[in-house]
Amino acid sequence: xxxVGIDVGFGFTKAYNGKNQVIIKSIIGxxxxxxxxxxxxxxxxxxxxxxxxxxxxxxxxxYAELQSNIRDYTLDQDKLISxxxxxLAVSAAGICCDCIEPLHVVSGLPVGFLRRDTKKFKDVLxxxxxxxxxxxxxxxxxxxxxxxxxxxxxxxxxxxxxxxxNDAGKIVNKELSMQKLGVMDIGFKTxxxxxxxxxxxxxxxxxxxxxxxxxxxxxxxNKLKQESNINLELYRMFKFIDSGSIKIKGKEYNITNLxxxxxxxxxxxxxxxxTRLWADDWDLDTILLSGGGSLELAEYLLPNIEGEIIxxxxxxxxxxxxxxxxxxxxxxxxxxxxxxxxVSSKKKTDRAKINEDDKDDFxxxxxxxTKPAKTSRGLPWLKKKQV
Numbered sequence: 310x311x312x313v314g315i316d317v318g319f320g321f322t323k324a325y326n327g328k329n330q331v332i333i334k335s336i337i338g339x340x341x342x343x344x345x346x347x348x349x350x351x352x353x354x355x356x357x358x359x360x361x362x363x364x365x366x367x368x369x370x371x372y373a374e375l376q377s378n379i380r381d382y383t384l385d386q387d388k389l390i391s392x393x394x395x396x397l398a399v400s401a402a403g404i405c406c407d408c409i410e411p412l413h414v415v416s417g418l419p420v421g422f423l424r425r426d427t428k429k430f431k432d433v434l435x436x437x438x439x440x441x442x443x444x445x446x447x448x449x450x451x452x453x454x455x456x457x458x459x460x461x462x463x464x465x466x467x468x469x470x471x472x473x474x475n476d477a478g479k480i481v482n483k484e485l486s487m488q489k490l491g492v493m494d495i496g497f498k499t500x501x502x503x504x505x506x507x508x509x510x511x512x513x514x515x516x517x518x519x520x521x522x523x524x525x526x527x528x529x530x531n532k533l534k535q536e537s538n539i540n541l542e543l544y545r546m547f548k549f550i551d552s553g554s555i556k557i558k559g560k561e562y563n564i565t566n567l568x569x570x571x572x573x574x575x576x577x578x579x580x581x582x583x584t585r586l587w588a589d590d591w592d593l594d595t596i597l598l599s600g601g602g603s604l605e606l607a608e609y610l611l612p613n614i615e616g617e618i619i620x621x622x623x624x625x626x627x628x629x630x631x632x633x634x635x636x637x638x639x640x641x642x643x644x645x646x647x648x649x650x651x652v653s654s655k656k657k658t659d660r661a662k663i664n665e666d667d668k669d670d671f672x673x674x675x676x677x678x679t680k681p682a683k684t685s686r687g688l689p690w691l692k693k694k695q696v
Contacts, residue, residue, distance in 0.1 A: 330632075331401050333370040336381070413460070419499045423463060468599035470638045537560070572605070596616045
């Protein structure tokens with residue numbers, strides 16, 4: 310058994326298995342016939358990603374953006390599940406993992422889509438997937454990726470798990486695990502507000518807003534279109550947003566001040582939503598900011614949020630917070646016999662940790678026949694039967 314955390318997002322797809330990690334821009338393109346390949350430049354597997362899956366050939370990520378004539382990119386949840394999840398998740402797993410043993414995958418969904426899309430997400434990933442990686446100037450690599458189990462949790466709790474678990478899947482931050490936590494996870498397309506009280510998911514204070522950092526990109530793109538008459542695809546704006554300037558047909562546009570105004574307005578609006586949603590949860594111990602969007606907006610968000618805040622660490626890529634937590638939880642759930650800290654299946658957790666009855670699963674059970682197990686903490690998204 311090999312455990313991997315996978316996060317298929319509208320902006321980027323991320324995967325991590327404890328040894329290797331990958332971030333792929335969530336773009337799928339046709340596999341164009343390229344007549345000349347330069348030996349200079351980035352030759353990593355993720356930057357020149359050409360795969361064949363289900364007898365169809367694709368360019369993915371940056372390679373699709375650069376080389377494909379037809380590029381597919383979505384901000385629609387239904388299309389993400391039906392057309393993107395399998396291709397991107399299997400490709401990311403194939404890059405990260407040895408794939409010698411069956412894979413156990415932990416992933417997440419925005420809280421607003423847990424009930425609706427958990428079964429769909431599992432159905433597209435479970436089973437055997439034959440994928441071919443076409444490497445420039447080298448032999449193709451064929452892998453059969455067997456996904457034996459897929460475990461879905463609320464997306465924002467991945468960042469919580471990243472803080473409370475160590476790499477072996479043991480709870481090391483007992484104090485945080487016993488607190489009432491609010492999580493604001495700003496992604497590319499959505500923003501999740503979630504509350505966890507001693508790791509129990511609180512429905513009342515949890516919601517998904519259909520806005521993310523892409524909303525800011527859209528405003529900036531529309532303004533540039535007025536000035537240049539060029540329609541900028543959102544996925545092409547990441548590097549221009551970071552640099553603060555963009556050159557269109559030889560003319561350079563400075564977007565630094567525009568970006569500040571847009572970010573400030575968006576941050577104010579989103580913290581107002583947070584204040585309304587958490588009006589009855591004035592007893593929050595800590596608020597955790599998560600997601601790549603939170604890092605982008607941090608300087609504008611922090612002055613508007615009341616309470617003790619754990620900001621995103623700048624020591625790691627903020628886009629990986631959830632997927633790191635997914636892996637750690639997977640090791641907690643299924644066990645991990647690593648070189649540093651082997652887990653004994655007979656060792657019991659103390660009362661400061663998650664109750665032994667709760668350990669089997671953090672699982673959304675909507676759409677399945679299995680009834681939630683009764684536990685000492687009554688988590689509505691727990692069940693005893695392992696999937």
